[in-house]
Amino acid sequence: MTISELLSQYGEKYIQALLTTWQLTALSFAGALVIGIIITVMRVCPIKPLRIFGDLYVQIFRNIPGASLLIVLVYALPNLNIILSYYQCVLTATTMIPAAFCSEYLMSGIDAIGIGQIEAARSLGMTFGTMMRKVVIPQAVRFSVLPMTNLLIATMLTTSLASQVPLNPKDLTGLVSYINTRDVGGVTSFLISSIMYCGTAVIIGQIGSFIDKKVRIIR
Amino acid sequence: MNEQRTVRDALYEQPDAGTRKKITLVTVVSLFAIAVFMLYILKLFKDNGQFDEKYWSFFMRLTTWKFIGEGLLGTIEASLLAGVLALLIGFVFMVMRISFYKPLNMAGTALTEFTRGVPTLLFIYFFFLYVPKMGINLPSIWRVSLPVAISASGMVAEVLRSGVNAVPKGQREAALSIGMRETMVFTKIIFPQAIRYVIPALVSDLVIVVKDTTFSYIVNFPDLMQNAKVLISNYDALLSVYLMAAVIYVLINYFLNKVSVTLAKRGGMVPVVGR
Amino acid sequence: MNSEVNVTEKDSDKTIVELKHVEKYYGELHALKDINLQVKKGEVVVLIGPSGSGKSTLCRTINRLESINSGEILIEGKKLPEGGAELAGLRAEIGMVFQSFNLFAHKSILDNVCMGPVDVLHRPKEEVKKEAMELLKRVGVDSQAQKMPAQLSGGQQQRAAIARSLAMHPKVMLFDEPTSALDPEMIQEVLDVMIELANEGMTMIVVTHEMNFARRVADRVVFMADGAIVEENTPEEFFTAPKSERAKEFLESINRH
Numbered sequence: 001m002t003i004s005e006l007l008s009q010y011g012e013k014y015i016q017a018l019l020t021t022w023q024l025t026a027l028s029f030a031g032a033l034v035i036g037i038i039i040t041v042m043r044v045c046p047i048k049p050l051r052i053f054g055d056l057y058v059q060i061f062r063n064i065p066g067a068s069l070l071i072v073l074v075y076a077l078p079n080l081n082i083i084l085s086y087y088q089c090v091l092t093a094t095t096m097i098p099a100a101f102c103s104e105y106l107m108s109g110i111d112a113i114g115i116g117q118i119e120a121a122r123s124l125g126m127t128f129g130t131m132m133r134k135v136v137i138p139q140a141v142r143f144s145v146l147p148m149t150n151l152l153i154a155t156m157l158t159t160s161l162a163s164q165v166p167l168n169p170k171d172l173t174g175l176v177s178y179i180n181t182r183d184v185g186g187v188t189s190f191l192i193s194s195i196m197y198c199g200t201a202v203i204i205g206q207i208g209s210f211i212d213k214k215v216r217i218i219r
Numbered sequence: 220m221n222e223q224r225t226v227r228d229a230l231y232e233q234p235d236a237g238t239r240k241k242i243t244l245v246t247v248v249s250l251f252a253i254a255v256f257m258l259y260i261l262k263l264f265k266d267n268g269q270f271d272e273k274y275w276s277f278f279m280r281l282t283t284w285k286f287i288g289e290g291l292l293g294t295i296e297a298s299l300l301a302g303v304l305a306l307l308i309g310f311v312f313m314v315m316r317i318s319f320y321k322p323l324n325m326a327g328t329a330l331t332e333f334t335r336g337v338p339t340l341l342f343i344y345f346f347f348l349y350v351p352k353m354g355i356n357l358p359s360i361w362r363v364s365l366p367v368a369i370s371a372s373g374m375v376a377e378v379l380r381s382g383v384n385a386v387p388k389g390q391r392e393a394a395l396s397i398g399m400r401e402t403m404v405f406t407k408i409i410f411p412q413a414i415r416y417v418i419p420a421l422v423s424d425l426v427i428v429v430k431d432t433t434f435s436y437i438v439n440f441p442d443l444m445q446n447a448k449v450l451i452s453n454y455d456a457l458l459s460v461y462l463m464a465a466v467i468y469v470l471i472n473y474f475l476n477k478v479s480v481t482l483a484k485r486g487g488m489v490p491v492v493g494r
Numbered sequence: 495m496n497s498e499v500n501v502t503e504k505d506s507d508k509t510i511v512e513l514k515h516v517e518k519y520y521g522e523l524h525a526l527k528d529i530n531l532q533v534k535k536g537e538v539v540v541l542i543g544p545s546g547s548g549k550s551t552l553c554r555t556i557n558r559l560e561s562i563n564s565g566e567i568l569i570e571g572k573k574l575p576e577g578g579a580e581l582a583g584l585r586a587e588i589g590m591v592f593q594s595f596n597l598f599a600h601k602s603i604l605d606n607v608c609m610g611p612v613d614v615l616h617r618p619k620e621e622v623k624k625e626a627m628e629l630l631k632r633v634g635v636d637s638q639a640q641k642m643p644a645q646l647s648g649g650q651q652q653r654a655a656i657a658r659s660l661a662m663h664p665k666v667m668l669f670d671e672p673t674s675a676l677d678p679e680m681i682q683e684v685l686d687v688m689i690e691l692a693n694e695g696m697t698m699i700v701v702t703h704e705m706n707f708a709r710r711v712a713d714r715v716v717f718m719a720d721g722a723i724v725e726e727n728t729p730e731e732f733f734t735a736p737k738s739e740r741a742k743e744f745l746e747s748i749n750r751h
Contacts, residue, residue, distance in 0.1 A: 046231045046242055049249045063472035065430035068444065068465045076458040080263045107227070115229040116596035119559050120655075124610040124662065125586025127579060128232070134613055136230070139600050153336070160338035173340045180348040190345050194337045201336035217599045218644045233561040235576025 003188050010179055010189075017175040018196050024094060024159040024171060025200075029152050031095035036102025043107060054103070061100035066161045069093045074165060086165040094162075098155045105147035109140040142215045149208025153201045172196055274456040278463070283450065290446030291467065297363050297432040297442055302425055304368030309375030316380060327376075334373030339431045342366035347438050362438040367431040371424060378420045382413035419483035426472045426479075433468070443467060508535040509571065510666050510697050511556055516565035518551060518721075525551050527722040529565070533666065538698045540708040540729075543718035544744060549701045552718070553670050556699065557588045570665070586614050589659030589667035593674050595651040597643035603630065603654045604639040610662045622661070629657040633687050649680030653687055666697040673704060705748065709733055717741045 001009075042054035061069075073089040084092065113136060121131040163174035170178055172193040179185040234242060264270055277283050312334075315327025343366045350357065357365065386409050394404040435442035447464040451457055511533040518526035526548050533539050541549040554560040555567060558574055558581060567574040569588070575581040597606050607626040611617045630636040633653040638646055646654065652672055659667060669688065673681045685707050692698055692711045702708065708715055708729055715732040717725040717740070725738045736742050 044227050044230050046234070047246050047249050049246060049253055053249075053253060059473055060469055063426070063469040063476065064465055065433040065444075065468050067430075067433040067436075068461070068468050071444075072461050072465055076461045079269060079458045080267050082263075110230070111226045113226055113599075114596075115226055116592060116594050117598055118226060118229050120590070120592065120596035120598070120658075122232070122559065122582075123557055123585055123588070123590035124658070125582045125584075125614045126610075127582045130613055134609065135598055139598075142600060157336075157338040160340040163340055163344075173338055173344065176341060177344045177348065180344065184352065185349075187349065190341065190349065193341060194333070197338065197341070198333055198336035202332070218642045219599065232577055232581075233558075235561075235578075235581075238577050 001184060001186050001188065003192075006179075006185065006188055006192065010175070013169070013175055014172075014192055014196070016169040017172045017193070018200075020162070020167075020169050021156065021159055021171045021196075022200070024091065024162060025152070025156040027091060028094040028098060028159060029155045031091070032098035032102045032151070032155060033148075035095065035099035036106060039099065039103040040106040040110075043103065044110065058100045058103050061096050062104065064097070066093055066097060066158055067164065069097065070161050070164060086167055090159070090162045090165060090167070094155060094158045097158060098151055101151055101154065102148070105144055105151060106140060109143035109147070110136065112143045113139045139217065142217050145212040145215060146208060149204060149212070152204050152208070156197065156200060156204075269458050273454070274459045277450075277454050277456070278459070286446055286450060287443070287463075287467070290441060290443035293360075293435070293440065293442040293446070294429065294432055294444075294471075297360055297367070297435060297440060298425065298429045300360060301364040301367040301371065301428045301432065304364060305371040305375045305424075305428065306421070308368060308372035309379055312372060312376035313379040313383070316376065317383060331373040331376045334369055334371075335377075337370070339367055339370040340434060342370050343434050343437055359438050359440040363432055363435045363440050363442070367428055367434075370431060371428050374424055374427070375421065378417050378424060379413065381420075382415075382417035383409060385416045386412045415486070419479045419486065422475055422479040422482060426475045429468070429472055429475070509533070510535050510537075510569065511699065512566075512568040512571075513552075513556075514566040514568070516552075516555065516562050516567060518548075518555065518560065518562045525721050526555070526562070527720070529723060531716065531723065533697060533699060535697055536695045537713045538692045538696075538700065538711050539714050539716055540712040541699065541701045541716050541718060542703070542705070542708060542744075543724075544747075547718040548721040549718045550670055551721075553668050553699060553701045556666075556668055557585050557590055559590075582614075586610070586662055587665050589662060589664035591652070591656055591659055591667065591669045591672045593671040595643070595648070595655045595675070597651055597655055597658070599643055602640050602642055603635065603646065606643065606654060607658045607661050610658065615662070626657070626661055629660050630654065632660075633657045634683070647680060648676045649683045652676065652680075652684045656684075656687055656691075660691075666699065667691070669698065669700040669702065671701050671703070673702065703748075705733070717744070719744070 007014075039054045039057050042050040043058070045051065070089060070093045073084060073092055074086065077084065077089075117135055117139075118131065121135045126134065159171060160173035162171040163177055167174060176185065176189055176193045179189050232238070312327050312331050315323050316331060318324055318327070343363070346357065346362050346366045350362075390408055390412065391404055394408040395401075399407065432442055433444045436445045436448060439445065443464055447460050451460045454460070509532050511531070513529050513531040516526055516529040517524075529552060531539075531552075541552060543549050551560055555562050556569075556574075558567075558576070561576075569584060575584055597603070598609065601609065604623065604626055607629060608619065608622050611622040611625075612619055627636060627639060630639050633656055635646070635650045635654050635657070638650055638654070643651055643654070656672075672688070673684050676684065681704065685704060688698070688700070688707070689711055700707075700712075710729075712729045715725075715727055715729050716723055717727070717732065717736075717738070719740045724740045725732065725736060727737065731737075732741065733745065736745060
């Protein structure tokens with residue numbers, strides 16, 4: 001198919017697919033941030049069982065392949081009488097996995113601050129709360145800007161898992177597979193999706209490095 | 220004395236007696252909560268008959284494990300092939316990117332960014348749905364490994380480039396001053412050192428490759444996931460088999476990450492977190 | 495030097511820091527063994543000893559960056575609180591200067607100095623700022639006030655860190671090897687600030703390898719080895735005629751270099 005044929009026939013669907021991918025990405029990323037922060041709080045707290053739980057979560061979800069998790073959610077959970085819609089399954093998978101990485105990045109952000117500054121804060125007489133608010137969190141957030149940017153891009157790539165279940169409207173990958181199983185979409189059909197993915201990634205990357213430059217700590 | 224302590228341990232004060240009591244209390248409560256959560260899951264399994272012997276007994280058979288083993292072998296084959304290909308393609312991208320010839324340099328950058336910004340699945344569908352229509356028939360392992368490799372190549376190129384940048388400048392100058400030509404400096408001096416710097420990062424990238432090969436089922440290549448599907452149709456045991464497959468994947472990747480961290484520590488480097 | 499005059503002034507007999515039978519273990523390692531030490535108001539006590547002798551650990555127990563296993567630590571006669579707001583409040587009155595400066599990396603030098611008074615003591619920002627500038631001037635880094643810590647040399651960072659502690663008007667200042675991480679040419683500028691502080695009558699507990707500083711400034715030298723206090727002496731006597739074998743060996747080993 002030529003590009004004009006493709007666009008006249010599937011143009012609207014591509015826009016819809018782009019929006020679906022964006023929506024999945026945004027929802028997953030927001031969820032991943034929330035879960036990632038909770039898991040991180042568990043991992044740094046002095047309560048042993050919570051620490052172990054947090055570590056276990058991270059080890060499982062950073063190491064499980066997306067497809068494997070999605071298949072468990074879609075096919076295996078109904079056997080436990082837990083029935084999620086396809087969309088919920090995808091969203092769960094694309095949230096749980098980035099959440100593990102989110103926690104890893106936050107942990108290395110906290111580690112990057114160094115024990116010395118924490119001891120200095122304590123020596124000044126700061127309480128735990130003041131120390132967290134004034135010393136730990138502001139720095140951890142700054143250290144996390146670039147990793148979080150990469151995480152957002154990785155989350156977008158992960159949402160292509162949506163193509164593995166019947167969804168309507170389809171995401172960018174699902175749409176290309178749909179077009180090419182019914183039609184001869186040709187290289188162009190792949191290129192359009194690729195450019196949309198890449199374009200999004202570039203924009204995210206630019207915004208991320210812009211923010212990073214603003215808040216970066218000179219070391 | 221406290222060199223090994225991380226911020227994780229330093230964040231909280233060394234507890235006094237009162238705090239210790241509170242910590243103990245919360246520990247007990249949290250243990251209880253976790254136990255309740257686990258029991259709930261076990262109850263779900265039980266109520267839905269998932270502990271029935273028929274779902275688990277075939278794991279006692281040697282043939283089952285032989286079949287899983289074959290699948291695992293498929294996964295390892297596809298991963299290794301994809302890993303080697305990604306290294307080759309990534310190397311080419313990296314060389315393009317660090318070349319002084321502007322168009323080549325830009326092409327290298329574009330290719331790196333492109334492969335990093337497009338999901339693996341799109342490459343897989345390209346090789347599954349489009350390439351055969353051009354009359355090219357690749358063996359099924361290549362239909363997984365090639366797209367997975369292409370998808371990883373940009374990442375590998377960046378890792379290699381960071382390694383090349385990490386080699387001290389003096390190395391190049393020293394090599395030039397004993398009369399080496401630029402190409403020789405790169406192949407004999409710079410690159411061998413660069414690769415040593417980035418081995419931990421490459422190992423952790425292998426995790427991503429292993430994960431991506433799970434899409435083998437799309438092209439019918441018999442990897443672990445594909446063989447799991449066959450087991451399921453034989454024994455009608457969805458949950459147990461898929462869980463087992465997931466556990467095996469997690470263990471493989473956990474092991475690879477551990478190797479990466481160990482290598483990084485031995486080399487005195489900061490361990491890497493993949494995606 | 496007017497040490498004669500100072501000594502009589504300093505003997506105001508008010509004990510600021512007192513350690514009684516302090517013991518500390520790191521697992522198997524007996525890090526502090528039956529430590530007894532008194533520091534009076536205005537006194538400068540220098541802790542020296544080979545590395546691993548426990549002098550840093552001892553210094554860090556005084557504001558409970560390290561907990562102890564048994565014994566007592568008294569600050570102005572009151573037992574060192576074990577935690578909570580009380581401990582935080584007490585730490586606000588004890589200055590601490592670290593080997594690696596530990597300035598807050600995300601704050602300017604001025605903000606580093608202001609942070610304690612503003613966020614811990616809740617004093618008005620404007621007033622604190624003025625005072626902070628004066629302190630920075632006193633330690634000679636006022637021209638760097640708006641810069642970030644990483645933009646300063648090690649010596650400047652350490653002087654700023656001293657100003658940060660001084661801003662809290664501490665009753666006593668702990669120095670944990672303040673010059674060990676510095677390039678040789680920067681050591682003196684930090685020592686000069688410390689000497690000035692000592693001359694002004696600040697109560698100081700200093701862990702250091704700078705023997706000249708100890709000789710010149712210390713009212714008392716405390717020599718530690720293997721977690722125990724081996725010898726307490728005046729600097730003159732310690733450096734010329736040490737009482738203990740261990741101290742003799744130690745002094746010989748450093749004089750060989």
